Amino acid sequence: MVYINELANHVDQQAELKGWVYNTRSSKKLIFLVIRDGTGLCQCIVNKDDVSDEVWEKASELTQESSVSITGNVTADERSVGGHELHVSDISVFQVADGYPITPKEHGIEFLMENRHLWLRSRRQWAIMRVRNEIIFSLHEFFQNKGFIQMDAPVFTGNAAEGTTTLFSTEYFEDQAYLTQSGQLYGEAMAMAHGKIYTFGPTFRAEKSKTRRHLTEFWMIEPEMAFYDLDMNMELAEEMLAYVVQRVLKNCSEELDILERNKEVLEKVQAPFPRLTYTEAIELLNSDKTRQMLDEMEASRKSEQEKLLEEKEKLEKEYGQAKKGRKVQIDKRLREINMRTDDIEEDLRNIPHWREKALNIKWGEDFGGSDETILTMHFDRPIMVHGYPAEVKAFYMKRDAQDEKVALGVDVLAPEGYGEIVGGGQREDDPDILRKRIQEHDLPEDAFRWYMDLRKFGSVPHSGFGLGLERAVCWICGIKHVREAIPFPRMMGRLYP
């Protein structure tokens, strides 16, 4: 048995492929079977003159997603998907599939989500999962090569640690337990044992968010380092992101092509990233530069909309007299136009609100989604915003020695509107200040006994951050929604399949 991605080593030889029928086409004496085996696609040609009646009969009965073993001679052929073809001599059928729901045409998101278990077989989803795999693998490699130890934080926790977000609760024998929203506090304990550690695991948030950036269950990589200050933390974050992106470019070129990802944008992801303080970010949002950029954006959307509507009118006039083939083309183009104009209309509704919010945002307020998008639009690579108002950040964040109102936190914002993919900072290491913060936030001191011990026995300056895996996958793949960045997404109203 040979895998499709190894066919280059078997040109002009007999090979047996095992896989599933991705698509079929036929004429009187030829049947084209596109086979997928998990490693790629390969077109197999059955020629009636070259095979037995029995094999021809089997080939003509095959339907989409039927499982087969196919034997034949491998040839190199530029015309074909993947560059190779199999000239079939024998077929054995595991199962003829009946009525596979995901046809090679367009489908709506509700239908696809209901069939997520099958959707994963489609080409784009296949490519996304391969990129996700490369991201995970390169993250492990990055940290392992730097001497980080991977350790695991618990999923069950006994308290609503940070007191901010809404957690899922569950029964834990006679007690109540929560599903973890972050491994960070445990990461700090582990860093005091090993120096540099990272955790990689699922986290859970019961927030009722229905947006393209939110899941209720998602994966985070959280490094935590003893003796790192905020600057060292930021250097590590940008080095990590640059490493991962360059690895994906190197090893997932075909996948990025399938996803039609603009690689030039990714090639620019090299350290150092632009750094700006929260104060500078606020000034940028308030600036004329931002106003101008949004005005230009609005104008260009309007002219694009006009052009599309003109084209639509023309196509609709043509439709009546068009032949069938042309009608299909027109239908397809009209659907594209409708989708794009819907997006434009939404932008046009939103831009005035964005402008309003950005121009009027004041020091002390947290960024909204639109503010993050606007900030990143000014740059061509991810940016690092640091020095947030302490008020909007978590209790454990260390304050700036120069300015009590400022917390030593950093967010990395991805370009093209993908928003916050990394959040972190330097942790408070002074036991007295930390105890005061816990009290100020009305948190249960008893639950933090172990956390306070970390400041009692050899406290050191330390820092860390969390990378949201699905958001990173989204950004690197250039896809619209985190639900496509994880095999089985969990979000509001979605627990099946």
Add this chain to the structure above:
RNA sequence: UCCUCCGUAGCUCAAUGGCAGAGCACUCGGCUGUUAACCGAGUGGUUGUUGGUUCGAAUCCAACCGGGGGAGCCA
């Protein structure tokens, strides 16, 4: 919780108060290399649910159910 858009054949959509339609999928037939192949024919409907307005409702109104996008919150 709030704002906004949507729900028509298995799937994607059209029908803008007047006979519910097309493409794909499926079945049958045609085609000697197809690339979401193509060409011809056939099968396929309680227009999300309930109520209202009207001579007449997929279309207008109300409530509910389901979904998309967004706000808040966040990675």
